[in-house]
Amino acid sequence: MKIIRSLDSVGEYALLMKRVLSVPDKFGEFIKEFMKGIYALGVNSIWIVIIISFFIGAVIVLQIALNIDSPMLPRFTVGVVSREIILLEFSSTIMCLILSGKVGSNVASEIGSMRITEQVDALEIMGVNAANYLILPKIASFVAFMPVLVIFSMFMGLSGGYIICMVLGTPSVETYVYGIQAFFTESFVWYSILKSMLFGFIIASVAAYFGYTAKGGALEVGRASTNSVVINSILILVTDLVFTQLAMG
Amino acid sequence: MIEVKNLIKEFDGEVVLNNIDATFQKGVVNIIIGKSGSGKSVMLKCLVGLTPPTSGEILYDGRNLIGMKTGEIRRLRRDIGMLFQGAALFDSRTVLENVMFPLDMFSRKNRRERRKRAEFCLERVNLSHAANLLPSEISGGMKKRVAIARAIVLNPKYLFCDEPNSGLDPKTAQMIDELIYDITTDFAITTIVVSHDMNSVINIGDNVIFINEGIKEWEGAKTEVMNAANEKLQDFVFASDLFRKIKEAEDIIAEDEKEVAARVEASKKSDKIIK
Numbered sequence: 083m084k085i086i087r088s089l090d091s092v093g094e095y096a097l098l099m100k101r102v103l104s105v106p107d108k109f110g111e112f113i114k115e116f117m118k119g120i121y122a123l124g125v126n127s128i129w130i131v132i133i134i135s136f137f138i139g140a141v142i143v144l145q146i147a148l149n150i151d152s153p154m155l156p157r158f159t160v161g162v163v164s165r166e167i168i169l170l171e172f173s174s175t176i177m178c179l180i181l182s183g184k185v186g187s188n189v190a191s192e193i194g195s196m197r198i199t200e201q202v203d204a205l206e207i208m209g210v211n212a213a214n215y216l217i218l219p220k221i222a223s224f225v226a227f228m229p230v231l232v233i234f235s236m237f238m239g240l241s242g243g244y245i246i247c248m249v250l251g252t253p254s255v256e257t258y259v260y261g262i263q264a265f266f267t268e269s270f271v272w273y274s275i276l277k278s279m280l281f282g283f284i285i286a287s288v289a290a291y292f293g294y295t296a297k298g299g300a301l302e303v304g305r306a307s308t309n310s311v312v313i314n315s316i317l318i319l320v321t322d323l324v325f326t327q328l329a330m331g
Numbered sequence: 332m333i334e335v336k337n338l339i340k341e342f343d344g345e346v347v348l349n350n351i352d353a354t355f356q357k358g359v360v361n362i363i364i365g366k367s368g369s370g371k372s373v374m375l376k377c378l379v380g381l382t383p384p385t386s387g388e389i390l391y392d393g394r395n396l397i398g399m400k401t402g403e404i405r406r407l408r409r410d411i412g413m414l415f416q417g418a419a420l421f422d423s424r425t426v427l428e429n430v431m432f433p434l435d436m437f438s439r440k441n442r443r444e445r446r447k448r449a450e451f452c453l454e455r456v457n458l459s460h461a462a463n464l465l466p467s468e469i470s471g472g473m474k475k476r477v478a479i480a481r482a483i484v485l486n487p488k489y490l491f492c493d494e495p496n497s498g499l500d501p502k503t504a505q506m507i508d509e510l511i512y513d514i515t516t517d518f519a520i521t522t523i524v525v526s527h528d529m530n531s532v533i534n535i536g537d538n539v540i541f542i543n544e545g546i547k548e549w550e551g552a553k554t555e556v557m558n559a560a561n562e563k564l565q566d567f568v569f570a571s572d573l574f575r576k577i578k579e580a581e582d583i584i585a586e587d588e589k590e591v592a593a594r595v596e597a598s599k600k601s602d603k604i605i606k
Contacts, residue, residue, distance in 0.1 A: 107436055107437075108435070108436050108437075110435075111435060111436060195422075199417055199419060199422075200415045200416070200417055200419040201419050201420075201421055201422075203381055203415065203419065204413065204415060204419040204421075206381065206408070207379055207381070207408055207411055207413045207491075208408060208409070208432075208433050208436065208437075209405040209406065209407075209408035209409040209411075209436075209437065210405075210436055211405070
């Protein structure tokens with residue numbers, strides 16, 4: 083029964099996306115909503131990205147410095163390994179897991195509240211493609227802003243490591259800076275940005291699906307918001323595995 | 332004009348609307364009344380296409396809503412205005428922006444003209460002073476009036492109102508009723524109101540349809556409601572203490588009138604005899 087319900091949800095999601103991914107009724111209104119989305123979903127997420135990236139970056143460097151303490155390995159390895167972790171996984175996958183909580187619950191609860199207060203029905207009655215009007219600007223703005231968040235995250239993660247090296251002195255700042263520049267592969271940055279944009283689409287669209295299909299009252303909106311975070315987290319992890327194998331394997 | 336033919340709606344095999352036939356004329360207020368759970372709100376949702384019926388026809392001036400393509404339905408809906416039970420205003424937009432929204436989406440007029448039209452509609456519902464307030468800053472009655480202004484801003488041919496008086500005090504409810512009636516007659520709109528408020532029926536119900544357990548039990552004018560022969564309708568109407576007392580008073584007056592007429596007749600006869 084649960085499997086059938088899950089398949090039902092997948093079908094419902096696909097049909098919703100078919101309505102979402104169409105030409106907006108009025109481009110001017112789409113741009114307005116897009117800019118609102120950039121601010122609400124993107125700009126408002128910068129602080130949480132900065133704070134988390136800074137501290138996790140510092141902890142990554144600290145852990146590696148403490149655990150890779152072998153005469154066989156040069157000290158700049160700490161910088162190399164930290165950079166690869168931050169670039170390849172932390173700034174894209176882990177940051178998106180965190181954002182699925184913040185942005186996902188925001189999108190699901192906003193659209194869910196509109197659904198239960200009949201605002202979505204009001205849009206439909208006016209002849210507006212409500213799914214397209216409400217969801218497309220959110221997906222587009224979040225996906226478009228994702229590279230900015232990822233680059234902020236990378237920069238702040240590496241800065242956190244820099245500060246910890248300055249404070250503890252092991253490895254030295256010079257060694258760390260040398261490490262983060264050594265054997266640098268530019269494509270890893272693009273890989274990370276591309277992956278985060280894919281995750282951005284998943285986060286916004288899945289959250290919007292749960293909000294759009296919410297029924298009942300405030301309790302159901304809360305439930306839709308929680309479900310969106312849980313399903314988003316699972317989807318991000320599975321997609322990460324598949325994407326990594328396809329792109330790097 | 333909207334015609335409904337053999338409308339049936341089932342939810343998981345349970346019949347909610349059973350073979351409803353009705354005609355809603357232009358320029359008059361059509362009221363669908365019935366107890367809670369009688370199927371009147373489902374009927375309204377079927378009429379506007381928010382809930383697909385199981386079978387039947389819904390004809391908007393001859394165009395059948397059932398079987399229309401999505402694009403056609405959207406085009407038809409631009410001729411529809413709807414007042415929702417909770418007003419359904421957009422929380423993040425001001426009162427004026429709410430009223431301007433349908434114009435922003437579908438009108439080719441420039442911004443100044445759109446604004447002028449929205450301000451005219453707000454003036455029509457006596458809310459010019461609230462243009463820059465947010466929905467959270469106005470009362471329930473004002474929200475309903477804003478929703479009416481938004482519903483009429485595109486000059487709709489059809490107006491649907493779902494429980495327009497729910498949660499309002501009698502004075503405000505009467506104001507909303509009068510507004511709906513004036514708009515209907517002024518702009519010759521086909522208006523359908525779903526309500527269980529008998530005051531609305533008596534105030535504005537040009538054509539009244541009574542639905543009970545998904546079946547259309549009775550149809551007639553507001554003047555006939557009180558004296559209709561249908562037992563279920565009588566039960567519904569006179570469930571209200573006020574209406575029961577009005578009916579009793581009317582019966583007493585009718586009895587008195589009969590008695591007076593009989594006395595007059597008797598005195599006329601006696602006058603003739605004396606003469």
